[in-house]
Amino acid sequence: MKVPSAPAGEQARLVALEMTGLTTGLPDPRIEDVARRAAMLLERPFSAVTLIEANRQLVRFGSPELRGSVPREESFCTEALRRPGEVLVVEDARDDPRFTRLSLVRGELGLRFYAGRPICAPGGLPLGALCVLDQQPGRLSPEQRGMLHRLASEIEALIAEHQSRRQERQALMQDLRLAVANDELRLHWQPIVGARSLRVYGHEALARWQRPLHGAVPPGRFIPLAEQDGLVGRIDIAMLRKACAQAVGWPQPMRVSVNFSADWVRQAGTTLPHLVEQELARSGLAADRLVVEITEGVLIDHPDCALAKVQALRSLGVRVALDDFGTGYSSLSYLERFPFDVLKIDRSFLRRLGQEPRAEVVLRATLRLGRELGMTVCAEGVEDKEQLAFLQQEGCDLVQGYLLGRPSETILDRCHLSSGENG
Numbered sequence: 001m002k003v004p005s006a007p008a009g010e011q012a013r014l015v016a017l018e019m020t021g022l023t024t025g026l027p028d029p030r031i032e033d034v035a036r037r038a039a040m041l042l043e044r045p046f047s048a049v050t051l052i053e054a055n056r057q058l059v060r061f062g063s064p065e066l067r068g069s070v071p072r073e074e075s076f077c078t079e080a081l082r083r084p085g086e087v088l089v090v091e092d093a094r095d096d097p098r099f100t101r102l103s104l105v106r107g108e109l110g111l112r113f114y115a116g117r118p119i120c121a122p123g124g125l126p127l128g129a130l131c132v133l134d135q136q137p138g139r140l141s142p143e144q145r146g147m148l149h150r151l152a153s154e155i156e157a158l159i160a161e162h163q164s165r166r167q168e169r170q171a172l173m174q175d176l177r178l179a180v181a182n183d184e185l186r187l188h189w190q191p192i193v194g195a196r197s198l199r200v201y202g203h204e205a206l207a208r209w210q211r212p213l214h215g216a217v218p219p220g221r222f223i224p225l226a227e228q229d230g231l232v233g234r235i236d237i238a239m240l241r242k243a244c245a246q247a248v249g250w251p252q253p254m255r256v257s258v259n260f261s262a263d264w265v266r267q268a269g270t271t272l273p274h275l276v277e278q279e280l281a282r283s284g285l286a287a288d289r290l291v292v293e294i295t296e297g298v299l300i301d302h303p304d305c306a307l308a309k310v311q312a313l314r315s316l317g318v319r320v321a322l323d324d325f326g327t328g329y330s331s332l333s334y335l336e337r338f339p340f341d342v343l344k345i346d347r348s349f350l351r352r353l354g355q356e357p358r359a360e361v362v363l364r365a366t367l368r369l370g371r372e373l374g375m376t377v378c379a380e381g382v383e384d385k386e387q388l389a390f391l392q393q394e395g396c397d398l399v400q401g402y403l404l405g406r407p408s409e410t411i412l413d414r415c416h417l418s419s420g421e422n423g
Contacts, residue, residue, distance in 0.1 A: 028158055034130075034151050041147045042115075042132055042140075074103045076114045076133075081126040083118060087145045088129075090114040092137040104133075113138040115145075117152040122160045130155060173225055175211055180231050180238075185209050187242050188407035191415060192257065192378060195388070195396045198415045202255030202291070204400065205243035206407050207235055223261070233264035237275060244283035244290065250411060255289050259323065262297030265309065273312035280316070287317030291342060295323050299334050310338055321378070326366065335373055343370040347381020347401070353390065360390075367394050385417065 079098060080088045093099040093112050104111045115138075116131030130152040132140075140148065179185060189203040209217045226232040240258050247256040265272060280287055292313055299306045310320050321342035322334065326349055335343070345366055352359035370377035379391050382401030391399055405412050 028162070030158055031155060034154050034158075038130065038132075038148070038151050041151075042144055076102070076104070076116065076131065077129060080114075080116045080129040080131065081118050084120055084124065084126055085118075087115065087117045087140070087148050089140055089145070091139050110135055112136060115140050115148060117148045119152050119155050119159070121156075122163055127159070169225070172211075172217070172222070173229060175214075176209070176222055176225055177229070177231065179209060179211070180226070180234050183238060185235060185238065186409065187239060187246065188409055189411045190400060190407045191405040191412045192255075192398050192400045193404045193415045195379075195392050195399045198404075198417075200254060200412050200415055201398055202257060202289075203247075203411050204257040204293070205239055205259070207239050208407070227261060227263045232261045233267050236260055236264045237279075240276070240279050241282070244279050244285040247289065248283050248285050252413060253286070253289060254411075255291055255319070256285070257291040257293055257321065259293045260298075262295055265294060265298045265306075266301070269305075270308075272309050273316060276313060276318060277316055280318075288319070291319045291321050293321045293323040293342075293344065296325075296327070296334060299338065303334075303337070307338060310340070314339060314341070324380075335369070335375075340375055342378060342398075343373075343375045344378045344380055344400075345370075350379060350381050350383070350387050350401075353387060363390075364394055367391075367396055371395065388417075 076088070076090065076093075076099065090096055090099060091113065093102065093105045093114060099105050099114075111133050113134035113136060114131060116129035118129045119127050121127050130148060132148075186208045188206045188208045190206060191200045192202045192204060193199065194201050207219060207223070209219075209222050211217045223232065223235075226235055236259070240260075243256050243258050247254075260272075268275060276290075276292065280290065294310075298309075313320050319341040320339075321344050322338070322340045323344045324346045325343050326346045345363070349359065349363045349366070353363065367377055367379075376397045378398035378400060379387075379396050380400050382388055382391065382399045382403045384403060387401075388399060388403060403417055404415055
């Protein structure tokens with residue numbers, strides 16, 4: 001593809017960073033920081049600095065001035081990559097027989113100056129080059145050559161970091177697949193407590209993973225991986241099965257809450273209520289003891305289908321809770337349309353108490369709204385006695401958080417207030 005010329009009348013110098021985004025897989029603002037410093041130290045405008053992706057066949061230009069791609073052999077890149085530890089400087093490409101044939105030089109763009117230091121991946125594989133491209137002849141001082149060398153080394157370090165993270169993620173994913181296949185994820189229970197009585201009302205089932213040789217992996221780390229890999233449905237159904245089986249043996253018939261991920265609810269489709277009915281029958285747990293928690297993500301794409309699932313679950317006698325209320329963008333319309341039994345207020349509401357003037361007003365209004373719609377309201381993330389006192393005063397039904405009990409493999413039959421720190 002022909003590289004178009006700069007906008008009409010523009011004679012500004014063109015600066016570019018040649019490196020492959022395909023090797024890192026993730027954007028990194030630190031690379032942009034290197035670009036800014038390159039522009040400043042080499043006395044070029046940052047507006048013309050860009051990332052150019054280089055692969056075996058093409059060099060891809062991403063800046064508005066260099067939009068397009070050219071074969072690698074028609075760029076400066078091939079010659080630069082032959083000098084993995086050096087800075088290649090071409091002071092005037094039109095006078096250098098190695099580059100006079102290049103389309104970048106003889107075409108409309110007419111690049112004449114090139115200075116670049118190749119970037120290598122861990123192990124020495126050349127990926128591209130940190131480079132300066134200009135329409136005017138030029139040169140680099142020894143100090144500027146040193147700058148270019150150091151900046152390219154910084155990018156190499158960032159690439160090595162990304163590669164290490166990718167390898168770590170791949171290993172984590174492989175271990176998670178094995179753990180799911182072997183049914184190694186455990187259940188932990190967090191109590192849900194009556195706000196005024198402080199009696200334990202029920203427990204929420206939480207998936208936990210003890211990775212061999214590494215220890216506990218936070219759910220915030222392995223659940224997103226499971227969603228990306230299509231494992232989350234298997235985890236949800238396994239947790240439902242274990243939760244029902246364990247709850248049947250509790251000395252008191254408390255309620256048990258189980259989270260269903262949005263991805264799995266969508267994947268399960270119309271079979272979701274049937275799967276829940278099967279697990280209830282398998283365990284012998286009474287349907288009215290089970291609370292299924294779903295988030296707004298279930299409702300956004302296909303609200304009619306989601307409504308049918310909620311109604312089908314409730315027809316079994318199962319209670320349905322809207323979890324993490326307040327984190328979405330159209331929560332009020334869902335409350336109006338969907339017959340939820342429980343409204344779980346996201347922990348972010350309580351965190352803002354005493355910090356943002358309107359937080360108390362919003363939380364009080366949310367509690368009143370839930371009550372007037374006939375829902376049981378549960379506040380999550382209760383970490384100190386001041387938060388608890390506010391919720392008690394405002395008539396909140398249920399509370400949950402580290403102040404009232406941390407997740408544990410055993411259930412609580414009564415609540416003892418803890419310090420609530422790090423909740």
